[in-house]
Amino acid sequence: MRIDVNAFFGAYPYRRVPGTTPESVSNAMKRVGIDQAWVSHLPSLFSADPAAGNAWLYDVAATDPRWRPVPAIHPGVRGWESVLRAATDRGVPAVRCDPGYYGLEPAGEEMRALAAACGNARVPLMLAVRLEDARQRHPDDGAPELAGAALRALVRSDRRVRLIVTHADRALIEEVHFGSTPEEAARLWWDICWIWGPWEDHLGTLLETMGPERFVFGTGQPLRLPESSVAKLDLLDVTPDVRAAIESQNAMRALGS
Amino acid sequence: MLVDVHAHFYHDRTSRADWRERNASRLRAGEKVGISTHVASILGSWGRTSPTYFPSPADLEYGNDALLALCREFPARIRGYAAVNPNYTAHALSEIARCLDAGMIGIKLAASRRATDPLLDPVCEVARERGVPILHHIWQHRRRDWPGQEASDAAELATLARRHPQVAFILAHIAGGGDWQHSLAALEGVPNVYVDLSGSGVDGGMLEACLASVGVERLLWGADLTLDTGWAKLRYLERLLDGAALERVRWKNAARVFPPGAFPHD
Numbered sequence: 001m002r003i004d005v006n007a008f009f010g011a012y013p014y015r016r017v018p019g020t021t022p023e024s025v026s027n028a029m030k031r032v033g034i035d036q037a038w039v040s041h042l043p044s045l046f047s048a049d050p051a052a053g054n055a056w057l058y059d060v061a062a063t064d065p066r067w068r069p070v071p072a073i074h075p076g077v078r079g080w081e082s083v084l085r086a087a088t089d090r091g092v093p094a095v096r097c098d099p100g101y102y103g104l105e106p107a108g109e110e111m112r113a114l115a116a117a118c119g120n121a122r123v124p125l126m127l128a129v130r131l132e133d134a135r136q137r138h139p140d141d142g143a144p145e146l147a148g149a150a151l152r153a154l155v156r157s158d159r160r161v162r163l164i165v166t167h168a169d170r171a172l173i174e175e176v177h178f179g180s181t182p183e184e185a186a187r188l189w190w191d192i193c194w195i196w197g198p199w200e201d202h203l204g205t206l207l208e209t210m211g212p213e214r215f216v217f218g219t220g221q222p223l224r225l226p227e228s229s230v231a232k233l234d235l236l237d238v239t240p241d242v243r244a245a246i247e248s249q250n251a252m253r254a255l256g257s
Numbered sequence: 258m259l260v261d262v263h264a265h266f267y268h269d270r271t272s273r274a275d276w277r278e279r280n281a282s283r284l285r286a287g288e289k290v291g292i293s294t295h296v297a298s299i300l301g302s303w304g305r306t307s308p309t310y311f312p313s314p315a316d317l318e319y320g321n322d323a324l325l326a327l328c329r330e331f332p333a334r335i336r337g338y339a340a341v342n343p344n345y346t347a348h349a350l351s352e353i354a355r356c357l358d359a360g361m362i363g364i365k366l367a368a369s370r371r372a373t374d375p376l377l378d379p380v381c382e383v384a385r386e387r388g389v390p391i392l393h394h395i396w397q398h399r400r401r402d403w404p405g406q407e408a409s410d411a412a413e414l415a416t417l418a419r420r421h422p423q424v425a426f427i428l429a430h431i432a433g434g435g436d437w438q439h440s441l442a443a444l445e446g447v448p449n450v451y452v453d454l455s456g457s458g459v460d461g462g463m464l465e466a467c468l469a470s471v472g473v474e475r476l477l478w479g480a481d482l483t484l485d486t487g488w489a490k491l492r493y494l495e496r497l498l499d500g501a502a503l504e505r506v507r508w509k510n511a512a513r514v515f516p517p518g519a520f521p522h523d
Binding site for chain 2: 015016017018019031132133134135136196197198199200201221222223224225227228230231232234235
């Protein structure tokens, strides 16, 4: 069982990306052996009001049991609480908010309110550190990358909140993990898509220093080739149990199941 | 056959206490990926006693010697680029001659001097004479100067390549950060520049864009700092290309760019 917690449908505003349709994502899942994908509507990460994109996402995700929708919530938009309620009513695995693209302070009042509401609703909150390498971003793409300080503040802001953080590198993960209490760190999960494999062996090092429980399989497809996350695992010398934890079991634990 | 045209190794006079582990990791991962030959460079002391991108002559000699030792230790698996700093012209030329005579098969230019600068011309001339390629570090679309390096972008490398049409240039790590679309556009009409696919980037659409812009005959597979992303791109190419085209990217283009006999089975 392999669950991709970090997948998208829909166009990217800053460059042409092939394979953004649901059908293409489905084909990519088959290509690399992904059994389930937690999918977000990519344009909603940039939308002033993502609720309309969520409606489309729910409709599309309902057409294939391998897809589980991760709707976007903008906590600066009036009525966001009802968007969260609708999401939890549908049994989504997580909701997402990428504050940099909404012009929100990443650990400001709105984000802390959303974190608390997610904690209360017992649904994880997903955030991306970045979507692209900072050196290649479009000149108009000025959204700041998510900082470790913001993640530490969010996980401390509510003792029930669970965060799934995607596109993080080793330095950020270590900064937040070891800058948190064990109880706080146990409410954080990190997807592996941006963590380097050999020869620097960042992923292998993190598995040794933090343990495998905190890591989940994610790809960032179709912005990134999903083959990359599979290759990272194929290059690791880990037991089948550890691999299964990363590929699916830890994600299920993040849900509380 | 699979040739990694952009590999690196460390040595005992770098800042890396784990240099042996890193070198072993590259070779071990290379075995899993199926790499037949790592064509590597060592950039001096990697910043310990002179800057990585502005290495001193003494550091370059030590690094090149360390690489030659690795080539001797792993004669079937490791080949070398002579890393030089063109600001020290006489040293660069003598170091290239020394390293090529000792069996290295290419020249590595990092970011010590802008690619458009005439100081690079003597290096290119010796590359032509010896029939070896130049792997040139590139910042994909350099919009400004960046600290620690005098980086060049594809347009600047293309200017150099046009001055030296008989020399094969390898544009380093198209996936190594920066605007690769800018780079690919700059390479139109510059047939002596090849694109190395290495880098940590695995952007959707990048490989299709490489194929559409420079064509399969100018693509070289490589990994640089991340074997995992290199393997991912190779796996994706296996879906995009037929067998003959894939073989070109895996090693046949490299065999054409590097001197005859550079690889054990070419």
